[in-house]
Amino acid sequence: MQYATVRSDGVTTAAVRDGDGPWQRLDASDLSEWLLRGSVAAEPTDALAAPQLLLLLPLPSPGKVICCGLNYGDHIVEMGRALPTHPTLFAKFGDTLTGPDAVLEVPPGTLVDWEAELAVVVGQELRSASEADAEDAIAGYTIANDISLRDWQNRTNExxxxxxxxxxxxxxxxxxxxxEIDVNAGVDVICRVNGEVVQRxxxxxxxxxxxxxxxxISTFTTLRPGDIVLTGTPGGVGAGRTPPQFLRDGDVVETEVPGIGTLRNAIRFTSDVLTTT
Amino acid sequence: MQYATVRSDGVTTAAVRDGDGPWQRLDASDLSEWLLRGSVAAEPTDALAAPQLLLLLPLPSPGKVICCGLNYGDHIVEMGRALPTHPTLFAKFGDTLTGPDAVLEVPPGTLVDWEAELAVVVGQELRSASEADAEDAIAGYTIANDISLRDWQNRTNExxxxxxxxxxxxxxxxxxxxxEIDVNAGVDVICRVNGEVVQRxxxxxxxxxxxxxxxxISTFTTLRPGDIVLTGTPGGVGAGRTPPQFLRDGDVVETEVPGIGTLRNAIRFTSDVLTTT
Known part of the structure; x- marks a missing residue:
């Protein structure tokens, strides 16, 4: 099954479909609300008119967005580093997220980089969970691009x-x-910039x-339905290239995981995003 | 004025008082809701019976909790380091917070340290704000102790x-x-462990x-009423001592800022807080 937050005929709603079937409305205004409310197995209400349907940011109000860095073994080994014994974790906010086709606005002159990632969505509350319980609590998978402003990222250690x-x-x-997808057996995580594959x-x-x-994560904090965990990015980011390559105004970043879909986001440099320092 | 979330006669409510006067009920179930709803200047509704009154976690549902590390100049200089050009920032969650008298439960064997801090509470929405606008948007100040599990903190760079x-x-x-307090002119931030002053x-x-x-912070993300910013801790943390000193089961940590009050928290080691790894 696929779940989404869609806009259809001027109404925003959580929706579900089976395979390539028609989207059907769920009784919640978005997928965050739907997951918090209970089961992903509840009955859809009615079919949505497909032609006008827009796919929006599926989870507009997650309680937590937690990201893992340095998590692809082949990339770590190729960089000559030892495999980590613990995941490197940091947070984003609900405000950090945006929709699958959104233009990404960043201040001119910043060093903007791509990081294609598989994202895990939590379906049940977890605290001090075993891996088996955690596996059972996965509502599903989606795609993220952990777009990073490298100059700001590297101003400090955090x-x-x-x-x-x-x-x-x-x-x-x-x-x-x-x-729908077997993440443990392996799914591809692909990033393209202006059509050229930069990560696979x-x-x-x-x-x-x-x-x-x-x-x-559940060892130190409670995960709840609708929380999102980004699983890290494979090799091929711009900062790791020789010379480094960063995104420019108008560049288009596509992030694909076969079996889920593709994000398509243009970069826009704008001083509307002001910096105070 | 002082604002709080209090429990009185079995009811939890936001409350206000003038100086040492009686607490008066505000029309919100807690201070997070009160701040999000609008002004801190609105009229209180009725007086609360003081004897039964308990002060709870004032802000139980902040949108964001953002913390600054390495921010006290005297401590940085005494450690022989250069003053930072940018603040080191990381996040906590609403779930990380607890009340001013709460017992702090941590897993046995972890290296638990204290970090007394002044916390700033946001009163108005801020994005790309000037310092002057940010100053005007401060709802007030409270106290936090950024209790840190040093072994977990140092497992990775984040x-x-x-x-x-x-x-x-x-x-x-x-x-x-x-x-009520002049933070720019200077207020003391004090930590005591079992009555002994460890930070001032x-x-x-x-x-x-x-x-x-x-x-x-408002340069990269929107701050909203009820959001909390922890301003960093002065010298004297346990990890910086020779030899390092960490908190033990039953230790009592007091965190004081004159003009605001004192937090008083016992440490409890318990395997109820399980670790999976």
């Missing part, structure tokens, strides 16, 4: 200020249930898989 | 997992309005003062 610019992390376009990783090489990440 | 254990950051006991700093030596922090 990455937050380069990772949490409002409306710069596209998410979506849909959430697919765990029966596979989740089979994740050091900490989705269930391991959820279990680990 | 501090989140050592800083965001559920219900380990006490906050309160009240919010005082900016006219003064906000006059903050590298980034409250308004500067709010303005800086």
């Amino acid at each position: 990455w937050l200020q380069g990772k949490a610019w409002d409306r710069t992390t596209p998410l979506g376009p849909v959430l697919v249930t765990p029966d 990783g596979n989740t089979a090489t994740l050091v900490f898989g989705p269930a391991a990440l959820l279990a680990y | 501090w989140l997992q050592g800083k965001a254990w559920d219900r380990t950051t006490p906050l309160g006991p009240v919010l005082v309005t900016p006219d 700093g003064n906000t006059a030596t903050l590298v980034f003062g409250p308004a500067a922090l709010l303005a800086y």
